[in-house]
Amino acid sequence: MNIFITGVNGFIGSHLAKHLHAKGNKIYGGSAKTAARQDLEPVLYGYSQLFLGREFDPGIFKNIDVLIHCAYSFERKNIKATNIAGTKKWFYAGRDMGVKRHIFPTSYSAKPGSKSDYGFIKYELEGFFLQEKQLVIRPGLVLGNGGIFRRMNRVLRSFPVIPLIDGGNYDVPIISVEAVCRAVEKILSNPGPAQYQLFQEELVSMKHLLQEMKRQSSARCLFLRIPSFFPLLFLKILETLRIPFPIKSGSLIALKENQDLAHTSSLKQLGIRDKPLKEILDSSLSFF
Helix, strand or coil: CEEEEECCCCHHHHHHHHHHHHCCCEEEEEECCCCCCHHHCCCEEEEEECCCCCCCCHHHHCCCCEEEECCCCCCCCCHHHHHHHHHHHHHHHHHHCCCCEEEEECCCCCCCCCCCHHHHHHHHHHHHHHHCCCEEEEECEEECCCHHHHHHHHHHHHCCEEEEEHHHCCEECEEEHHHHHHHHHHHHHCCCCCEEEECCCCCEEHHHHHHHHHHHHCCCCEEEEECCHHHHHHHHHHHHCCCCCCCCHHHHHHHHHHCCCCCCCCHHHHCCCCCCHHHHHHHHHCCC
16 A cells, blocks of 8 residues: 655654555655654655645645554644644545545543643544544553653653652553554555544553552662642743743643543454553663
8 A cells, every 4th residue: 555644754654664665565755854764765766845834735645545643743833723624635635646545543531622722732633534424543641762752751751750640640651652553554455433442451550550560671860649639730831931841731630630531442343452551661661
């Protein structure tokens, strides 16, 4: 198959590109960077610089069988319009060029009325793709050498005291990036339902996840139990002042909102067995 991945330079996009290429597919991709990552050069048959919400050449989707929409813009200005309208524009351009199948990675935190921009945007777009009779995958927290997991590890290693939000009792759905790739491979081979929930059946508490990350990365930080109000206020102030920080306020908002959601894992249905948390951390943290 000819597969085009938007956001191919990102964490999940790059892993999908390598995995699907290894399975004999021709991979094309695009991102906001001027060029593909060096480690992707042997994998990609073509690369295009793409910005959500900007003009592009629809011809990049010619002869593509599957379009996987991994791109997401974190630019604060017009963030909702940029992501929602921009992603739809790529969908329509792909459809006009003959692309029959689209896969949209939504979020576990996607829900109506979400106070998180990320959750709101993902919910709006998953509804759009389902309406267009396309495939939607819903990964949990993806563990591997990138994404929010990498940012969490950076915080653990960089700060002597880490706030344990509301005691760390929030449940978190997890999955390794390798399991995500194997699931997408299966879905492409045997498409079934319109939605797939990609995370392990057993959720883990944020406290347990952070303690395991600390132990296996030999971080020396201490955990301090505090109410979520204070770190949320701190993160929003940093974002207002445009001061970079590894964790965004939206991630904390989504974590709190996720406790009201109840999704059932599709891994067993797909025949995917993920590694235990300790093994995932052993392989993931070795990159840092």
